[in-house]
Amino acid sequence: MPAHFPNQHLTSTPGVDVPPELNTTPASRSPQKRYAEIVVDIPLQRVFHYGIPPHIRESLTVGMRVRIPFGNKIMAGFCVGFTDTPFTDKTKDILSIIDTSPLIDDVMLKITRWLSFHYYCGWGEAISAVVPSVVRSKKKERWNTFVRLKEHTVALNQEAIAQIKTRAPRQAKALEILLEHPDEISAKELIRICGCKMPGLRQLEEKGFITIENKPCDVTHTISNAGQLQQHLTLTMDQQQAFDIICNKFTAPKPGVLLLHGITGSGKTEIYLQTIKKTLEHNRKAIYLVPEISLTPQTIQRIKARFNRVAVLHSSLLGTVHQSQWNDIKEGKADIVIGARSSIFAPLKDIGLIIIDEEHENTYKQETNPRYNARDIAILRATYENAMVIMGTATPSLESYDQALSGNYEKIVLPRRIGERQLPPVDIVDMGEEVRKRRGYHIISQRLEYYMNQSLARKEQVILFLNRRGFAPYIHCKRCGFVLKCQRCDIPMTFHKKINTILCHYCHAEAHPPESCPDCLANNITYRGFGTERIEDEIRNKFPGYQIIRMDSDTMRVRDSHEKALTAFERGEFQILLGTQMIAKGLDFPNVTLVGVISADTILNLPDFRASERTFQLISQVAGRTGRGTKGGRVVVQSYNPRHYSITYAAAHDYDGFAKKELEYRKQLQYPPFGKLARIVFRSPHEEKAKEKSAIIGDKLKDFAKINGNRLEILGPSPAPVTKINNLFRWHILLKAQDHISIHNALQGIANALKPSKGVQTMVDVDPYMML
Numbered sequence: 001m002p003a004h005f006p007n008q009h010l011t012s013t014p015g016v017d018v019p020p021e022l023n024t025t026p027a028s029r030s031p032q033k034r035y036a037e038i039v040v041d042i043p044l045q046r047v048f049h050y051g052i053p054p055h056i057r058e059s060l061t062v063g064m065r066v067r068i069p070f071g072n073k074i075m076a077g078f079c080v081g082f083t084d085t086p087f088t089d090k091t092k093d094i095l096s097i098i099d100t101s102p103l104i105d106d107v108m109l110k111i112t113r114w115l116s117f118h119y120y121c122g123w124g125e126a127i128s129a130v131v132p133s134v135v136r137s138k139k140k141e142r143w144n145t146f147v148r149l150k151e152h153t154v155a156l157n158q159e160a161i162a163q164i165k166t167r168a169p170r171q172a173k174a175l176e177i178l179l180e181h182p183d184e185i186s187a188k189e190l191i192r193i194c195g196c197k198m199p200g201l202r203q204l205e206e207k208g209f210i211t212i213e214n215k216p217c218d219v220t221h222t223i224s225n226a227g228q229l230q231q232h233l234t235l236t237m238d239q240q241q242a243f244d245i246i247c248n249k250f251t252a253p254k255p256g257v258l259l260l261h262g263i264t265g266s267g268k269t270e271i272y273l274q275t276i277k278k279t280l281e282h283n284r285k286a287i288y289l290v291p292e293i294s295l296t297p298q299t300i301q302r303i304k305a306r307f308n309r310v311a312v313l314h315s316s317l318l319g320t321v322h323q324s325q326w327n328d329i330k331e332g333k334a335d336i337v338i339g340a341r342s343s344i345f346a347p348l349k350d351i352g353l354i355i356i357d358e359e360h361e362n363t364y365k366q367e368t369n370p371r372y373n374a375r376d377i378a379i380l381r382a383t384y385e386n387a388m389v390i391m392g393t394a395t396p397s398l399e400s401y402d403q404a405l406s407g408n409y410e411k412i413v414l415p416r417r418i419g420e421r422q423l424p425p426v427d428i429v430d431m432g433e434e435v436r437k438r439r440g441y442h443i444i445s446q447r448l449e450y451y452m453n454q455s456l457a458r459k460e461q462v463i464l465f466l467n468r469r470g471f472a473p474y475i476h477c478k479r480c481g482f483v484l485k486c487q488r489c490d491i492p493m494t495f496h497k498k499i500n501t502i503l504c505h506y507c508h509a510e511a512h513p514p515e516s517c518p519d520c521l522a523n524n525i526t527y528r529g530f531g532t533e534r535i536e537d538e539i540r541n542k543f544p545g546y547q548i549i550r551m552d553s554d555t556m557r558v559r560d561s562h563e564k565a566l567t568a569f570e571r572g573e574f575q576i577l578l579g580t581q582m583i584a585k586g587l588d589f590p591n592v593t594l595v596g597v598i599s600a601d602t603i604l605n606l607p608d609f610r611a612s613e614r615t616f617q618l619i620s621q622v623a624g625r626t627g628r629g630t631k632g633g634r635v636v637v638q639s640y641n642p643r644h645y646s647i648t649y650a651a652a653h654d655y656d657g658f659a660k661k662e663l664e665y666r667k668q669l670q671y672p673p674f675g676k677l678a679r680i681v682f683r684s685p686h687e688e689k690a691k692e693k694s695a696i697i698g699d700k701l702k703d704f705a706k707i708n709g710n711r712l713e714i715l716g717p718s719p720a721p722v723t724k725i726n727n728l729f730r731w732h733i734l735l736k737a738q739d740h741i742s743i744h745n746a747l748q749g750i751a752n753a754l755k756p757s758k759g760v761q762t763m764v765d766v767d768p769y770m771m772l
C-alpha cells in the first residue's frame with residue numbers, strides 16, 4: 001500500500017524568487033476521486049492510498065481528516081490528494097470523514113509538504129504540528145476548572161508546606177505556587193507547573209487548603225477591540241526613509257524580504273505598526289511574530305492600542321479559548337495575528353505582511369518534530385501569498401545578514417536611536433583581575449557596585465542579567481572533588497535554596513541536598529558558582545533599602561506573571577530587576593540607567609559554533625535596555641574573557657565588525673551561513689546500542705558520500721556533548737554540506753537505515769540550533 005514520497009520537484013531552501021514546486025495539485029489530477037492519498041501522524045515519509053466509498057466521494061476534500069484501517073488499528077489520517085492509479089490494487093477503503101471542512105488550505109498543504117521534506121519528518125506529523133491539537137479534538141470544553149487558596153487558610157506558611165512536602169511533594173508545590181499567586185489559577189495550568197494531578201488537588205481541597213471551582217468558559221472576547229485607538233507617531237527622518245523603501249516594495253508583485261537592521265531603541269516597532277496600517281489599507285492582513293509571547297507584553301499593548309481585530313495566539317490559552325480563536329481567525333474575524341513561532345501557521349487569509357521581530361532569536365526554531373525555523377516558513381508562506389516579510393533586529397543572525405550581503409534580502413539600516421539618544425558606554429570588568437585585586441571571589445565587582453549605588457541614589461532603576469537560574473550550579477565536595485550529578489543525566493545538579501532542593505535542569509529530577517559527600521562521606525559539601533537566586537540574596541544584603549524583583553522561570557511560572565512583574569517595575573515599585581534571558585529583549589523603560597551583565601561567559605564556553613554569536617547578541621540586547629530615556633545610561637559587563645571579540649565588539653556597539661570577523665571563522669570551517677548542517681542524534685537506554693546504531697548510520701553516510709562525489713563532510717559518530725539525558729545515552733553525527741540538496745539527498749539515500757528501530761531513537765535535525 002505505501003507509495004514512496006514524491007520529491008523530485010522540490011527545491012530545498014525557501015527562496016524568495018524560487019518557490020518550491022510541490023507536486024500536489026490534487027483536484028486537477030483526479031477529477032474522479034476514486035482513491036485518496038492519505039498521510040498519518042507517524043515519523044514515516046510515506047503517502048498511503050485508500051479507496052473512497054461512493055457515498056463520501058462528494059464531501060471529501062483535501063485537508064480533511066478521515067478514519068482509516070491502518071495495520072490492525074483504526075487511525076485518523078489527513079487527505080492530501082487524489083489519484084486514479086493507486087500503488088497497489090489491494091487498497092482498503094476509507095471508513096468515514098471526520099471533519100466537515102478542511103483543516104488546512106492549499107498553501108498550508110504545500111508548506112507542510114515542504115516541512116516534511118526539508119526537516120525529514122512525516123507529512124502527517126507536519127500537518128499535526130500546524131493545526132493545534134485543541135482544534136483537532138472533538139471535545140468541546142464549555143467549562144474550565146479554577147483553583148485558589150481558601151480564604152482564612154489555616155496558617156499556611158513555609159513550615160506547614162515543608163511538612164506536607166515530606167509526604168506529598170507535588171501537593172506542597174501546588175500550595176507554594178498558589179501562595180505566590182493569590183489570584184485563581186486554572187487547574188490545567190497548575191497541574192502543568194507542579195505535576196500534582198486532580199486527585200491530589202482534591203485532597204488539598206478536602207483538607208481545607210484550597211477551593212476548586214468550575215466556571216463556564218468565556219470565549220466571546222478572543223479578538224481584541226480597543227474601541228478608542230491611539231494615533232500613529234510622526235516618523236523621524238530615519239524611520240521615514242526606511243518606511244519609504246518599504247512602501248515602494250510593498251506594491252511589487254513579489255515584495256520579497258527586508259532586513260530591518262536598527263540598533264536598540266531606534267524605533268523599529270513604529271515602522272512595523274505603520275507597515276501594518278499600510279497592509280490593512282490594501283485590504284490585506286498581517287502576522288506579527290515575536291520570540292516569546294509572554295515576554296513581550298509591552299509590544300502587544302502597543303499593537304492593541306493602535307488596531308482593532310487583533311488576535312493574540314498565546315500558548316497558555318485555555319483549550320476552548322484557543323479553539324474558538326483559531327476558528328475566529330479562520331472565519332476572517334481578525335486582521336492581525338500576534339504570536340510566537342507556531343503563529344506562522346495561523347489560518348489567516350489574504351496575508352500581505354509577515355513581521356519577524358528579533359529575527360535572530362533561537363526560539364523561532366522548534367526543538368521537537370517538525371524541527372522547523374519559523375523564519376524560513378515565513379519566507380515560504382510569504383512567497384506563496386505574494387506577501388512582504390520584514391525581519392527586524394539590532395543583531396541580525398549571520399544567516400540573515402549574509403542573505404542581505406548577497407542581495408537576496410533588502411537591508412534597511414536605522415543607525416540612530418530615537419531622539420538623538422546615545423547608545424550607552426559599556427565597561428568591561430576583568431573578573432580575573434578583580435579576584436587578584438581583592439584576593440578572593442566576589443560576584444559583584446567593585447565597579448558594578450559603584451555604579452549601582454550611583455543610579456539607585458538618583459532614584460533611577462537598574463537591570464541585572466544572568467543567564468542561569470537557581471542558587472548554585474555545582475554541589476561539590478571540598479575533600480574529594482566530587483561533583484553531584486543527576487542520576488539520570490550527565491549534568492550537575494543545581495541547588496535551589498528557597499525550596500531547599502537540588503534540581504536537574506534537564507530532566508527536572510528533584511532531591512534533597514546531601515548532608516555529606518555521597519562519594520567519600522566527608523561533611524565537606526559546598527555550593528559552587530552562582531545563579532539568579534544567589535545574586536538576589538547578595539543584592540538584598542548589599543542594597544538593603546531597595547526593592548528587587550527576580551524574573552526567571554522559577555519565579556515566573558504562572559500565566560501573566562511576566563506582565564505583572566514588568567508593570568510593577570515600570571511603576572517604580574522595584575528599583576532593581578534581576579533576570580535571565582527573559583529580560584534581555586524588547587523592554588523599553590526610560591528610567592533604567594544601568595545594566596549589569598553578571599557573567600558574559602555562561603554561553604561563551606558552550607561547545608556550539610554559535611556561542612560567540614549568541615554572546616554578542618545577548619550583551620548587545622541587554623545593553624540596549626538602558627539609556628532609552630533622557631537620563632542616559634551605562635552598562636557594566638563582567639567576564640573572565642574580557643578580550644574575547646564577541647565581548648569587545650558588543651561593548652563597542654560594532655555589529656558589522658563582529659559579523660565580519662565571525663563570518664571569516666564560519667567560512668574557514670564551512671559552518672552556516674556558508675555550509676549547511678544536519679545533526680543526527682541516537683538515544684538509547686543502552687549506551688552500546690546508541691553507539692552501534694550511530695556507527696551503522698555513519699558508515700552508510702560515508703559510503704553514500706563516496707559514491708556521490710564527497711560533497712558531504714561527516715563528523716562523528718561521537719558521544720554528544722551531554723552524554724546522557726533522562727537515562728538515555730546519546731551519540732551523534734554532524735553532516736556538513738555546501739547546500740541543502742546534498743543533505744537531503746544523503747538523508748533520502750539512507751532512508752531505510754534511518755527508519756525507527758527497536759531500542760534506539762534516531763532524531764534528525766536539519767539546520768540545528770541545539771548542539772548539545
Ligand SMILES: Nc1ncnc2c1ncn2[C@@H]1O[C@H](COP(=O)(O)OP(=O)(O)OP(=O)(O)O)[C@@H](O)[C@H]1O
Nearest residue numbers: 233234235236264265266267268269270418586624
Ligand atoms: N517617531 C517617533 N517619535 C517619538 N517616539 C518614538 C518614535 N518612534 C519610536 N519612538 C519611541 O522610541 C522608543 C524606542 O522605540 P522602539 O521600542 O520601537 O525601538 P526598537 O528599535 O524596537 O528597540 P529594541 O530593538 O531595543 O526593542 C519607544 O519608547 C518608542 O515609543
Ligand SMILES: [Zn+2]
Nearest residue numbers: 486489504507
Ligand atoms: Zn536529570
